[in-house]
Amino acid sequence: MTESHNAALLDGTAVAARIVEKVTADAAALTAGGVTPCLATVLVGADPASVTYVRMKQNRSAKAGIGSWHVELPANITTATLVAALTELSQDPDVHGILLQHPVPAHIDERAAFEAIAPEKDVDGVTMHSFAAMAFGEPGFVSATPGGILRLLDEYGVELAGKHAVVVGRSPILGKPVGMMLLARDATVTYCHSRTADLASYTRQADILVAAVGRPAFITGEAIKPGAVVIDAGYNPGNIGDVDFASAVTKAGLITPVPGGVGPMTIAVLLEQTVAAATRQQGRR
Template sequence: MLMDGTAAAKRIVDQAAADTAALKADGVTPCLATVLVGSDPASVTYVRMKQNRSAKAGIGSWHVELPEAITTRTLVAALTELSQDPDVHGILLQHPVPPHIDERAAFEAIAPEKDVDGVTMHSFAAMAFGEPGFVSATPGGILRLLDEYEVDLAGKHAVVVGRSPILGKPVGMMLLARDATVTYCHSRTADLASYTRQADILVAAVGKPKFITGDAIKPGAVVIDAGYNPGNIGDVDFAGAVDKASLITPVPGGVGPMTIAVLLEQTVAAAKMAQRRL
């Protein structure tokens, strides 16, 4: 069965829109600031999608475009300024940034209460320790999609292929918090298939097209493809996996819409918290 992220995301965004309307009635308009460094075509497309979805939910957008040659110091200053702006409730730094930028330093310039993409060390620690805070948007979307299809995680073996600090690592922490037994793997794991064949829940987040083949999947596994590569190709060889998995996310239409939905939901939540602090 295909896991329809588009339909599940619509329900989340519809609720975010209703909450936004209630906030506007009280004089508060949730605002998401997007920051784009350079003009990478894929990043430009992603930011535009997020702005369009924000507009449909009634959420305000503030877009900041910065030149590719910008320094880390200047980017940090821009993010710090947004963090201090009371009219901005959520901040999204589109990643990856150009290689000369210290991405971690840039992420850490985002105030935790505005980190609606869940990229700071504060947010990661909150996820790991089960404390209040914003979750990384893609892992959060994955967990919501698993819930949508009533996948029981307790006692299951979850294998995460990928170790990104904003995807692979946090999704493993979130699965662990739901009583799954978690194994982390990556592109350099020796005999990777011996691990993935044990997975009741397999999360592919390695950033390599068709990296996980059908023969590396346990029959009946739930397969979450969090990869997105040129040509709308995921990290899983869909044709080889679809007959092995009990549930599988398509690319596109699976994890992607859920990521944006969680981002918008958390922006509205940030606006609510800001309103309570007034």
């Protein structure tokens, strides 16, 4: 009979605070030099969760000394109108980073909207250019949540080379890029999703399990390899992740809480990349 245990927590809140502390100092140095980093947020419609997320990002930006420019557009706008707004922001020299809050209303071509963001201002890492840079290991901005996940793993000294990483989820801004980033770090990566047959047979093989499927408590403890590192990148109504924390915490070796795990890291990377974008754009002037 094995003795029960609880996994150690990957504390994203604490790690993110250290990142933001440096971001704040870097932003202050830029501002002292005459350039205040500016993040433009674009919100289409008034989805309550999206409104909350945008407001939170604006507040975090302000605390870090990063200026905010918020654009609110009605839910019934056309793709062309949204593309035009993003193009205008891309061409504005006072805007250094652009965040389009997603998802957008179903009638809008989200990919066309993302592609209207200039690569040098794509601080959320949502364009095809950014994805290709991540996949090929070229310079560019990473998708904010995958970037935050990798930083968290590094902070806790999780060895990636030679480990089997299983990613459950295939979205173009989370599941797919985090797999690419893990592959670039010499992990062996398996992609799964909600329609994978016998999903648990794959997740039980994972040394590192990333849950990014968008279904509450979708992965339970019995589907987790003992001692695995479990990254819950899901965020569902009621502060529930994609992993059933109560059962998973007794099987995993390391696990992210929801909230307080991946979420703070996403915002920290977003702010860090905004300041980096401002620095690069200042250097090109």
